[in-house]
Amino acid sequence: MTTRSRTRDTADTASVAQSLTLTDLVKVYHGREDVPAVKGINLAIEPGELVALLGPSGCGKTTTLRMIAGLETVTSGSIRIGDREISQLPAAKRGIGVGFESYALYPPMSVRENLLYGLKARKAKGAEERVASISRRLEMDDMLELRPAGLSSGQKQRVALARALVRNPPVLLLDEPLSHLDASARQRVRRELKVLQREFGYTTIVVTHDQVEALSLADRLAVMDAGVVQQFGTPDEVFDDPANLFVAQFVGEPQINVLRGVARVRDGRAHVEIGANAGGLDTTVTGVADGTRVSVGIRPQDCALSTDTRAGVRATVAYFEHLLEFGLATGTVAGLEEGIVVQTPAADHYEIEQQVVVTAPPERVYLFDIESGERLR
Ligand SMILES: Nc1ncnc2c1ncn2[C@@H]1O[C@H](COP(=O)(O)OP(=O)(O)OP(=O)(O)O)[C@@H](O)[C@H]1O
Ligand SMILES: [Mg+2]
Numbered sequence: 001m002t003t004r005s006r007t008r009d010t011a012d013t014a015s016v017a018q019s020l021t022l023t024d025l026v027k028v029y030h031g032r033e034d035v036p037a038v039k040g041i042n043l044a045i046e047p048g049e050l051v052a053l054l055g056p057s058g059c060g061k062t063t064t065l066r067m068i069a070g071l072e073t074v075t076s077g078s079i080r081i082g083d084r085e086i087s088q089l090p091a092a093k094r095g096i097g098v099g100f101e102s103y104a105l106y107p108p109m110s111v112r113e114n115l116l117y118g119l120k121a122r123k124a125k126g127a128e129e130r131v132a133s134i135s136r137r138l139e140m141d142d143m144l145e146l147r148p149a150g151l152s153s154g155q156k157q158r159v160a161l162a163r164a165l166v167r168n169p170p171v172l173l174l175d176e177p178l179s180h181l182d183a184s185a186r187q188r189v190r191r192e193l194k195v196l197q198r199e200f201g202y203t204t205i206v207v208t209h210d211q212v213e214a215l216s217l218a219d220r221l222a223v224m225d226a227g228v229v230q231q232f233g234t235p236d237e238v239f240d241d242p243a244n245l246f247v248a249q250f251v252g253e254p255q256i257n258v259l260r261g262v263a264r265v266r267d268g269r270a271h272v273e274i275g276a277n278a279g280g281l282d283t284t285v286t287g288v289a290d291g292t293r294v295s296v297g298i299r300p301q302d303c304a305l306s307t308d309t310r311a312g313v314r315a316t317v318a319y320f321e322h323l324l325e326f327g328l329a330t331g332t333v334a335g336l337e338e339g340i341v342v343q344t345p346a347a348d349h350y351e352i353e354q355q356v357v358v359t360a361p362p363e364r365v366y367l368f369d370i371e372s373g374e375r376l377r
Contacts, residue, residue: 004351017047017201018031018082018170025077027063030238039227048201052214055224061207065173069098097169099161099177105148113146116164134162137192172202178214223247245373257298258339265290272296276335279313282362288376295368302364303342305356311358320350
């Protein structure tokens with residue numbers, strides 16, 4: 001593939017997809033030397049790939065995007081687009097499209113003029129057509145002649161997204177681009193964003209708090225906590241093979257069950273005893289010593305209820321919710337404070353106080369170090 005080191009000068013053709021590589025990226029804000037906002041991020045994003053950045057508030061998502069965009073200085077580390085180091089370039093020279101919520105629109109100009117502004121400055125060919133096409137696809141035709149002050153927050157957000165897209169950037173950074181849209185517009189714009197991203201091959205990072213949005217958009221997820229990427233993988237890898245307890249708890253709805261247990265090694269594999277003589281579960285884990293106390297993670301979707309008391313963890317149904325497509329049974333286990341949530345088939349019904357046995361396939365029972373939260377395999 002040919003790579004280009006310059007921002008394109010025409011607006012009507014797709015940019016050539018570029019890789020984006022972050023190496024040991026660190027940000028320490030002045031006066032916040034005790035807690036670096038970003039603590040050494042490594043991410044190798046493929047040309048044309050869409051990565052969703054997920055993580056709790058304050059974990060460093062926006063700081064990371066702002067460093068890539070050139071809106072924030074880098075304390076140390078490198079940022080490359082293709083082979084080109086960009087971390088010391090001014091923002092305007094990086095060839096990056098930015099759709100940040102706080103990204104200011106020029107108040108005296110109409111939406112159309114705002115969208116055309118950067119393109120005209122670069123004398124891009126086909127600018128009017130491109131603005132018309134993106135506006136139509138993002139359902140913005142009725143806003144084009146309005147001024148920013150007259151727009152709702154959801155409309156402003158779409159203008160910010162459109163402004164990033166019309167420039168046809170090789171790299172696109174979006175920070176919560178759809179958070180102010182209502183549910184149905186959000187779904188439609190999300191779909192259109194994905195189609196445009198595929199069509200034009202922008203290498204994209206999207207920050208979102210919405211897991212469904214992340215799963216529907218992303219080729220890969222980067223799950224962050226406390227300034228560090230905890231896991232980078234496809235949605236299936238992150239869901240099915242979590243690197244640690246944080247990732248297991250952060251990704252997945254309903255949330256994974258975390259129970260305290262004790263590993264008993266049988267034939268080289270750990271069986272975990274749970275609660276006070278409430279039974280236990282087989283696992284495929286080989287790397288744990290007999291008698292180790294562990295955190296046991298089991299997704300509600302992986303649990304089943306059985307009547308065979310030898311097969312799993314004995315529980316008493318404390319709560320049962322019928323949610324149309326499935327049910328959720330919450331059980332209490334003797335000797336455990338935390339309840340265990342089991343997703344049940346839509347047709348099944350459980351009564352409060354009913355005695356049940358919770359089972360799960362051994363390969364879906366995850367063990368974590370009780371101190372560090374690291375996965376035991
Ligand atoms: N300009 C700044 N000066 C000092 N500290 C900052 C600055 N901007 C962010 N921080 C701190 O850096 C950390 C990371 O902030 P950041 O905005 O990157 O988080 P985030 O993951 O985007 O959170 P959210 O999901 O709430 O948007 C936080 O502890 C925040 O308080
Ligand atoms: Mg943020």
